[in-house]
Amino acid sequence: xxxxxxxxxxxxxxxxxxxxxxxxxxxxxxxxxxxxxxxxx
Amino acid sequence: xxxxxxxxxxxxxxxxxxxxxxxxxxxxxxxxxxxxxxxxxxxxxxxxxxxxxxxxxxxxxxxxxxxxxxxxxxxxxxxxxxxxxxxxxxxxxxxxxxxxxxxxxxxxxxxxxxxxxxxxxxxxxxxxxxxxxxxxxxxxxxxxxxxxxxxxxxxxxxxxxxxxxxxxxxxxxxxxxxxxxxxxxxxxxxxxxxxxxxxxxxxxxxxxxxxxxxxxxxxxxxxxxxxxxxxxxxxxxxxxxxxxxxxxxxxxxxxxxxxxxxxxxxxxxxxxxxxxxxxxxxxxxxxxxxxxxxxxxxxxxxxxxxxxxxxxx
Numbered sequence: 123x124x125x126x127x128x129x130x131x132x133x134x135x136x137x138x139x140x141x142x143x144x145x146x147x148x149x150x151x152x153x154x155x156x157x158x159x160x161x162x163x
Numbered sequence: 164x165x166x167x168x169x170x171x172x173x174x175x176x177x178x179x180x181x182x183x184x185x186x187x188x189x190x191x192x193x194x195x196x197x198x199x200x201x202x203x204x205x206x207x208x209x210x211x212x213x214x215x216x217x218x219x220x221x222x223x224x225x226x227x228x229x230x231x232x233x234x235x236x237x238x239x240x241x242x243x244x245x246x247x248x249x250x251x252x253x254x255x256x257x258x259x260x261x262x263x264x265x266x267x268x269x270x271x272x273x274x275x276x277x278x279x280x281x282x283x284x285x286x287x288x289x290x291x292x293x294x295x296x297x298x299x300x301x302x303x304x305x306x307x308x309x310x311x312x313x314x315x316x317x318x319x320x321x322x323x324x325x326x327x328x329x330x331x332x333x334x335x336x337x338x339x340x341x342x343x344x345x346x347x348x349x350x351x352x353x354x355x356x357x358x359x360x361x362x363x364x365x366x367x368x369x370x371x372x373x374x375x376x377x378x379x380x381x382x383x384x385x386x387x388x389x390x391x392x393x394x395x396x397x398x399x400x401x402x403x404x405x406x407x408x409x410x411x412x413x414x415x416x417x418x419x420x421x422x423x424x425x426x427x428x429x430x431x432x433x434x435x436x437x438x439x440x441x442x443x444x445x446x447x448x449x450x451x452x453x454x455x456x457x458x459x460x461x462x463x464x465x466x467x468x469x470x471x472x473x474x475x476x
Contacts, residue, residue, distance in 0.1 A: 128239055128280045132255070135285065141232040146239055146277055147262065149424050 168260045173437035175423035176452075178430060179260050182290075184305070184323040185429055185447035191321075192307040193300065199312040203337070217300030218310055224299070225317050228292050229255075236262035239280040240269035242331040244466035245395040248344055248388060252331055253282035257289045264324040264426055267453050269331060270399040270466065284314045284334055286327055292319035311337060324428070324453070328402060332386045335397055345389040350374035351382040351396070351468065359394045359468030361387065361476055371403045375415040381462040395467035401459065405430050405450040408441040419454040426453040 126146035132139065164171065169179040194204055196212035204210050213221075229235070236256045243249030252269065256262045265286075272280060294306035301308075305320040309330065316330045336346045350362045350370035359382065362373045371384040383396030384403065403416050405427065410417045419425050420439065428451040431443035441450070456462050 126274070126277050128277055130279075130281045132237065135253075135282065137226065137229060137255070137285075139229045139232055139235060141229070141235040144234065144236045144259075144262070147236065147266075149263070 166259055168258055169426075170432070171437070172420075172427065172432055172439055174421035176420055176425040176427050177260065177263070178427045178432055178439075180446075181324065181428050182322040184321045186449050187323060187325050187329060188305050188307065188321055191302055191305040192326075193309070195308065195310040195312065197310075197312050213300050213308055217298075218308060218313075221294065221299040221301075221306065221308055221317060222310075222313075222315070224295075225287055225289065225292060225319070228289055229287070232257060232289075234259075238262050238266045238269075239272060239277060239282065240266060241272060241399075242269060242284075242335055243388065243395065243397050244270050244383075244399070245388065245390060245393055248339060248342060248390060248395070250331075250334060250338065251280060251283045252286065252334075253280075253284070254286045254288065254327060256287075256327075257291060258322065260426065261288055261290075261322075261324055261327065264453055265327045267424070267426065267455050268328045268398050268400040268402060270396075284316070284331075286316040286318065286330055288318040288327055290320060290322045294319050309333060324426075325402065325451075328398070332397060335386070335388065339388055343391065346397075347387050347389060348385065349387055350384045351387050351394050351473070352376060353380040353382060353463060353468045355379075357468075359473045361389075361394060361473045363476060367404055371401060371416065372413055375401075375413065375459050377415055377460060379461070380468075381456065381459050382466060382468050383456065389473070393467040393469050394473055396456070396463075398456070399466065400453060400455045403452045403454075405441055405452045406444055406448050408452075415459050416452070419458045420452055422454065422458055424455065425458065428452070 169177045193213035195218045238254045241249040254265045293304040294301040308317045384401040386397040430450045431440040
């Protein structure tokens with residue numbers, strides 16, 4: 123998965139947080155997920 | 164899945180449990196009554212007012228709660244498919260699957276549209292937040308508060324994802340009539356002759372099913388606008404009822420339950436085989452599946468029908 127961070131962030135909106143932010147995530151390809159490997163095994 | 168929010172079914176869909184709430188909490192939803200809304204909202208038991216003071220307390224406590232979070236998920240999306248009428252919506256969620264849900268349901272910007280994305284409306288969804296009726300003017304510790312002046316929706320103490328989707332629908336219902344667009348709770352598709360049809364009905368009466376007819380081109384299953392030039396989908400995904408779903412009865416929708424990327428809510432799964440039981444209503448009759456609209460074969464490329472007048476209702 124990759125984060126796609128826009129130029130206009132939460133701080134620009136006056137929203138403060140110390141959280142790790144995950145921006146605009148994409149769905150991981152099925153075959154990359156550990157669970158799919160576990161199923162195959 | 165790493166966060167323990169959901170499990171994979173046998174065929175790759177994500178299965179989640181929405182906890183205490185398996186439907187929307189309509190009695191816990193409020194709209195801030197101020198100069199923007201005083202004369203433009205039909206106040207009553209459905210559109211319940213919240214005072215500006217209660218909103219200020221609620222927002223301050225939400226902002227404090229955001230500071231305490233370890234991880235947050237942010238999705239920048241469009242409400243509405245027709246570019247002239249869409250709104251930019253930023254959705255901030257505490258739960259990862261909520262972010263996947265709303266990205267599935269709303270219209271996803273292209274990569275080049277994301278870079279310069281500026282949110283007009285913001286939804287903050289914190290299921291861990293418990294409202295205080297005395298301080299926030301809520302009915303209970305669950306709250307869905309809409310402030311059309313500050314362009315913000317705050318959702319607390321419910322894991323039911325449909326609150327976010329209907330929150331955006333509510334925004335568009337407020338905004339679009341003033342622009343000459345009629346918002347409609349209906350499904351829509353296009354026939355071989357290019358004419359669109361729209362299907363009205365209450366929840367569970369067949370909107371999603373009828374619109375997914377493989378012989379017609381799907382526009383959308385739930386929320387649309389009727390403008391001077393088109394019938395356009397507000398959303399980029401579908402939210403189908405799953406109860407008693409079968410391959411024979413609704414093949415297109417059933418097929419989505421076997422696709423990676425689909426989210427299934429409150430459907431029963433055999434823990435050993437990971438097979439789904441769509442007949443089990445022991446938790447709720449309102450079992451649901453959310454999937455991107457392109458999971459249905461034969462969908463409209465731009466999520467709209469370019470005909471001024473729908474052919475049938």
